Amino acid sequence: MEYVFSDKTKRLTFILMGVGLLSILLGFFLGGDHASQRVWTSILISGFFFFGIALASTFFLALQYAAEAGWAVVFKRIFEGISAYLPVAAITLILVFLAGTFHLHHIYHWMDPQLYDPASEHYDAIIAHKEPFLNLPFWWIRTLAYLGIYIWFTRLFRKRSLEEDGLEPTNRSFFVKNQTLAAIFLVLFGYTSTTFSWDWIMSIDTHWFSTIFGWYIFSGMWISGLVMMSLLVIYLKSKGLMDFVNDSHMQDLGKWVFGVSFLWTYLFFCQFMLYWYSDIPEEIIYFKARIDDYTWVFWGTFIINFIFPMLLLMSKDAKRNAGFMTFVGCIIFFGHWLDVFMFVTPGAMKDHGHIGLVEIGTFLGFLGLFLFVVLNALSKRSLLVKGHPYLQESLHHHIN
Amino acid sequence: MSKAIYALYDDDEVMMDGARSILSKNLRINDVYSPFPVHGLENVLGIKWTRIAITAFLYGLTAATLALLGLWYIMIEDWPMNIGGKPNEFLYQNLPAFIPVTFEFTVLCASHGMAITYLIRNRTFPGAKARNPHPRTTDDHFAIEIMKEENSGMSDDDIRDILKETNPVEIFEK
Numbered sequence: 040m041e042y043v044f045s046d047k048t049k050r051l052t053f054i055l056m057g058v059g060l061l062s063i064l065l066g067f068f069l070g071g072d073h074a075s076q077r078v079w080t081s082i083l084i085s086g087f088f089f090f091g092i093a094l095a096s097t098f099f100l101a102l103q104y105a106a107e108a109g110w111a112v113v114f115k116r117i118f119e120g121i122s123a124y125l126p127v128a129a130i131t132l133i134l135v136f137l138a139g140t141f142h143l144h145h146i147y148h149w150m151d152p153q154l155y156d157p158a159s160e161h162y163d164a165i166i167a168h169k170e171p172f173l174n175l176p177f178w179w180i181r182t183l184a185y186l187g188i189y190i191w192f193t194r195l196f197r198k199r200s201l202e203e204d205g206l207e208p209t210n211r212s213f214f215v216k217n218q219t220l221a222a223i224f225l226v227l228f229g230y231t232s233t234t235f236s237w238d239w240i241m242s243i244d245t246h247w248f249s250t251i252f253g254w255y256i257f258s259g260m261w262i263s264g265l266v267m268m269s270l271l272v273i274y275l276k277s278k279g280l281m282d283f284v285n286d287s288h289m290q291d292l293g294k295w296v297f298g299v300s301f302l303w304t305y306l307f308f309c310q311f312m313l314y315w316y317s318d319i320p321e322e323i324i325y326f327k328a329r330i331d332d333y334t335w336v337f338w339g340t341f342i343i344n345f346i347f348p349m350l351l352l353m354s355k356d357a358k359r360n361a362g363f364m365t366f367v368g369c370i371i372f373f374g375h376w377l378d379v380f381m382f383v384t385p386g387a388m389k390d391h392g393h394i395g396l397v398e399i400g401t402f403l404g405f406l407g408l409f410l411f412v413v414l415n416a417l418s419k420r421s422l423l424v425k426g427h428p429y430l431q432e433s434l435h436h437h438i439n
Numbered sequence: 440m441s442k443a444i445y446a447l448y449d450d451d452e453v454m455m456d457g458a459r460s461i462l463s464k465n466l467r468i469n470d471v472y473s474p475f476p477v478h479g480l481e482n483v484l485g486i487k488w489t490r491i492a493i494t495a496f497l498y499g500l501t502a503a504t505l506a507l508l509g510l511w512y513i514m515i516e517d518w519p520m521n522i523g524g525k526p527n528e529f530l531y532q533n534l535p536a537f538i539p540v541t542f543e544f545t546v547l548c549a550s551h552g553m554a555i556t557y558l559i560r561n562r563t564f565p566g567a568k569a570r571n572p573h574p575r576t577t578d579d580h581f582a583i584e585i586m587k588e589e590n591s592g593m594s595d596d597d598i599r600d601i602l603k604e605t606n607p608v609e610i611f612e613k
Contacts, residue, residue, distance in 0.1 A: 312535045318523065353496070439481065439488075 042280055044418040052411040059404010066397035073391050079144035080387045081398045083135045085405035087239065088263065088379045090128035091256075092409070095264025096121035097193045098228055104214075104221035110291055112433035113284050115424045116417065117268055117275075119200060122193045123416035124409050129186040131405075132239070136182060140175060146387040149173050149245045165246050173245070178238055185235045192224045206426035214428050232257045243386035247325045251310050256382070258303040262344075263375040265295050266368045271413070273361045273368075280422055286359045287438045293358025300348035300371065307341060329381060332390040340381055343374035376402060441612035443469065444595065445572050446583045446602040451477045454581040457605030458483050461583065464601050466593065469586040472576035495553045502548030506541040572613050580608070 066078040100118040103111045111118075139147045148154075153161040155170055166173070196217065203213045233253025241252050249255075269292050275281045314322045329337045351367045352358060377394075384392035424430060448454035455477065461468060468484060471477075511530045514520045514537070519527045526532045558564055576582045585598055595612075602610050 308535075308538065312538070315535050316523070318525075354492075437479070 040280055040283070040422045042275060042278075042414070042417045042422055044414050048414060049411070052407045052414070055403050055407025056411070057404075057407075058400055059402075059407060062397050062400020062404065066400075070397065073388060076144050076146070077388060077392070077397055078401075079135060079138055080146055080383055080392070081401040082131065083146060083387075084379050084383050084398065085376070085402045086128065086131040086135060087383070088376050088402075089124065089405050089409045090132055091260030091379075092264045092267045093122050093124040093128050094189055094232075095260045096268065097125065097189065097196065098225070098261070099264060099268070100196060101192075101221035101224045101228070104217045105225055107218070109429035109432035110288065110436045112424060112427050112429045113281075113288060113436075114268065114272065114292075115200065115427065116420065116422050117271055119197050120413050120417040121264065121267060121271070123197070124412045125193050126190050127408065127412050129190060132186070133182075136179075136239075140179075144387075146243055146383070147245075148386075149242055150175060169245070173242060181234065181238055185231045188227055188231065192220065192227075195220060200424060201420065203426040204420075204424060208426055208428050208430055210426065211428050213426070232260075240382045243383060244325055244328075246321065249310055249314075249325075251306060255303075255306040255310055258299060258306050259375050259378050262296065262299040262303050263372065265292070265299055266372045266375075268292065269296060269364055270368050270372070271417075273365055275417075275422065277361065283423055283434055285436065287436050288433075289361070289364070290355060290358045290438060291436075293352055293364060296364075296368070296371070297348055297352040297358070300344060300352075303375075304341075304345040307345075328385040328389075333381065333385060333392070336377055336394070337381060340374055340377045343370060344378065347371060347374070442587060443572070444585045444587065444598050444602065444610065444612050446585075446605060446607035447573055447575070447609040447611070448581045448583070448606075449579065449608050451581055453606055454583065455480060455483060457602075457607065458583060460605055461585075461601060466585060466598065466601055467589045468583055469589060470584045472571045472573070472582040472584065474577050474579060474581075477581070491553055491557060494556050495549045498552030499545045499549040502545045503541055505548075506544040507537065510537045510540060573611070583607075 063078055063082070066081070067074055070077050096118045099111075100115065100122065102108075103115075135144075135146075138144055139150055142150070145151070149166050149169070151161065153159040154163040154166045155174075156162055157167070199213050199217060199220075206213065236253040236256040240256060241248065269289075272281060272284060272289070272292065276284055311326065314326055317323075347367060347370050351363070357363050357367075380392075380394065380398070427433075446457065448457060451473065454471070454473075458468060458471065458480070462483070471480060471484065473480070507530070514533065515527055515530055521527060522536075525536075530537075571577060571582070572584065573580065573582050583602075585602070587595070587598075590598060599610055
């Protein structure tokens with residue numbers, strides 16, 4: 040059950056990366072008035088999207104340990120493979136943040152020091168009021184702390200997993216240790232996923248705030264991660280490398296995709312409805328910018344990410360059908376990329392944003408980078424863990 | 440004259456193995472009584488997949504339609520309600536406000552509809568007389584039911600012999 044990262048596949052990922060690099064360069068030189076802003080925006084969109092997928096994978100792995108769930112042990116190497124992208128994702132995000140700090144782009148409007156200076160004509164009382172939290176040094180400390188925590192936990196999970204391969208399945212020492220680790224991670228993740236959503240995404244629309252925003256971002260990350268896991272498993276299974284994964288595993292993964300799609304919709308609607316209902320100018324501005332200037336993308340995202348999985352993934356047979364799951368998975372995947380597009384673009388580009396060559400090209404480039412790192416990590420070890428105490432339970436997983 | 444012969448077991452695995460060996464001897468099993476769902480038993484007995492999910496979907500669809508229809512009539516058509524100055528000429532203008540009610544009504548109808556359908560289909564109404572052959576099948580024992588009519592090719596003694604080989608704790612007729 041060894042996955043070999045063939046030269047052909049490698050070449051494909053390099054081509055994707057080349058397309059990405061080319062669209063970034065073309066965007067810089069031929070992009071017109073908002074060229075640099077547009078390119079950085081699209082790097083942030085795709086960078087954050089794939090960061091979310093990698094992080095969701097570590098989260099999901101930790102969740103299996105904390106819940107003492109046995110069924111997903113056959114997917115453990117997939118989780119580890121996807122989360123191997125986390126350090127690379129951190130670098131891409133840090134690049135965007137550095138560029139912002141040095142004013143190469145103005146996605147983060149609040150990074151402009153004049154806003155905090157009462158003598159300046161650009162003085163913004165609302166943003167100045169947020170200064171104790173939203174100032175560059177503290178923001179950078181938080182950013183590095185989040186990334187550091189996530190990468191440290193991910194690497195520790197991976198290290199223990201490789202060591203566990205040499206142990207007897209009756210040896211539960213690593214399992215118990217990992218449970219503690221997972222519990223600590225989930226608590227940290229619970230707080231930091233909310234605060235990084237404020238810091239990296241919500242602060243783009245600096246005046247606006249939403250208390251449920253962290254959950255909304257988190258649910259989007261989670262569903263994108265689950266779709267990525269499903270697609271990877273389907274791909275590897277079609278190559279005959281994951282024959283130990285049976286229909287029941289696929290159905291359970293499909294259930295997660297189905298269920299978390301609802302979680303996302305629920306949070307989307309929670310946030311939307313309360314603002315829509317109260318209709319307070321300083322709050323509704325966020326949705327006004329989106330619904331007025333990006334009508335089709337905004338509602339299209341909602342329809343793609345809610346109606347599609349609801350209607351198409353409801354039945355048991357649909358979840359077990361690889362072709363069907365691939366079709367729905369690709370659509371949801373793109374839908375959640377659009378969702379991230381919706382987080383960033385209206386704030387960063389005002390009404391000048393659109394989905395064109397730069398955005399799609401950058402997305403493809405990041406996809407290539409992501410696939411290269413993930414497939415490379417998967418090819419390092421056997422696709423099935425060896426010493427996990429719940430391995431047999433997972434191999435015999437059966438539901439009706 | 441009793442209609443059925445029962446084999447009582449004290450372990451679900453023994454009962455499953457028993458059911459397999461009974462079926463392999465061309466004896467038809469009418470039903471199995473168990474205090475909890477036994478994993479994989481439906482495959483052994485060849486029980487068809489339940490259609491209750493389809494009924495749930497239909498109940499939910501009906502409920503969602505009814506709820507929206509009701510809200511439309513009450514809040515838009517019969518006496519347009521002015522809440523917070525929101526436009527109230529058409530349903531879609533106020534749709535977000537109606538979604539929570541529609542959602543709750545859908546869940547209410549789908550779950551009650553499913554429960555009631557289940558009770559009707561299995562004829563287990565509240566207050567219905569218990570139909571399990573042995574009181575301990577609601578506690579910690581499992582009973583396999585063999586109807587004599589369905590196995591008219593075999594004498595009672597043949598059936599009893601086959602059942603005896605499967606290590607039951609008790610064989611009885613009712």
